[in-house]
Amino acid sequence: MAAQHVPCLTWRARRGAFRCMISEPPKLHLAGDTAWLVDFGERTDDAVNNAVIAFDAHVRAAGLAGIVETAPTIRSVLVRFDPLVLAPERLAERLQAWLTERDWLASEPPAGRKRWFVPVHYGGEDGPDLAEVAARLGMSEAEVIADHGRAAQRVRMLGFAPGFVYTGMLGEAWALPRRNQVRAAVPPGSIAVAVRQTVLTSTTVPTGWWVIGKSPFLAFDLERERPFLLQAGDELVFEAIGAEEAATLLARAHAGEAVARVEPIA
CATH class of the missing domain: 2.40.100.10 (Cyclophilin-like)
Incomplete structure (x- = not known):
């Protein structure tokens, strides 16, 4: 059975922020007070890049109120949000749920390449x-x-x-x-x-x-x-x-x- 890529599911409050309690990718990091970084690990291969592209498209297609924009990188996706509309912990929960829907590292390359x-x-x-x-x-x-x-x-x-x-x-x-x-x-x-x-x-x-x-x-x-x-x-x-x-x-x-x-x- 293929290894499962489980996102960070355990959080604790620290000085008003949230910190991931495990280190296996994909992980969530709070980036300032208006963004979450979804980190797919240190690798820079096609599988990670496919995961980034697919997850970014999934987040944008969801149309969740309060998400301002997404910025996909080589191995991560920055998700910016308006904290007056969407609380950081609620967005974290939604991101975690999306991450557990499937093995993103098994994503196909994007269509129309x-x-x-x-x-x-x-x-x-x-x-x-x-x-x-x-x-x-x-x-x-x-x-x-x-x-x-x-x-x-x-x-x-x-x-x-x-x-x-x-x-x-x-x-x-x-x-x-x-x-x-x-x-x-x-x-x-x-x-x-x-x-x-x-x-x-x-x-x-x-x-x-x-x-x-x-x-x-x-x-x-x-x-x-x-x-x-x-x-x-x-x-x-x-x-x-x-x-x-x-x-x-x-x-x-x-x-x-x-x-x-x-x-x-x-």
Whole structure:
């Protein structure tokens, strides 16, 4: 019989808050006075990410009065609530009930997933950290580019900025620490790596990750009818292109084209 994933069911009051009395995931943590964090554990694999996506969809579909919003991450779901409408202990009870309805870690991937083939110009001004990443990985720059695009990378979450995409997981060799210094402004479409993950920036943002390239693909555009093209569970395949092609594709992207091939994931 498969192991059952039992949520925290025992609580005690401490200084007006609530604290989980067991440590097995999924767990509930009170995050300030207006949110609960539903934690599915330390793992970052597909099963945990599927659980996060499925549980987030379940909470939103329930339409419980007092829930303000949910924010799914790689391995947890933040559930914000209005304490004047919904008491924290009542929401905790409801979250616990939902968690015990089924084994969320056995959830299927979300429906409607897509695989996007994202063009990237690696190196040069678009990828100022490519040489340093190659040195740290013990590879040539060409090998880094080939390895980065070798397999599809799953979109684990969107966050930090509108449409900002986190994908992974890359191989163990890519367990790079973040840079010691943060770049104050990295342009939209930048491809940066650290801690076995890739991020695709959607707006101009600061980052301490290693910037190895830039894509003309605009994952987020507020002027579009559909501002966000990607969703958690999608997959990205990064394809190397030259600087001239990148400039041409960027002009087409600003004219409204997606400039990334896309196919459904069966």
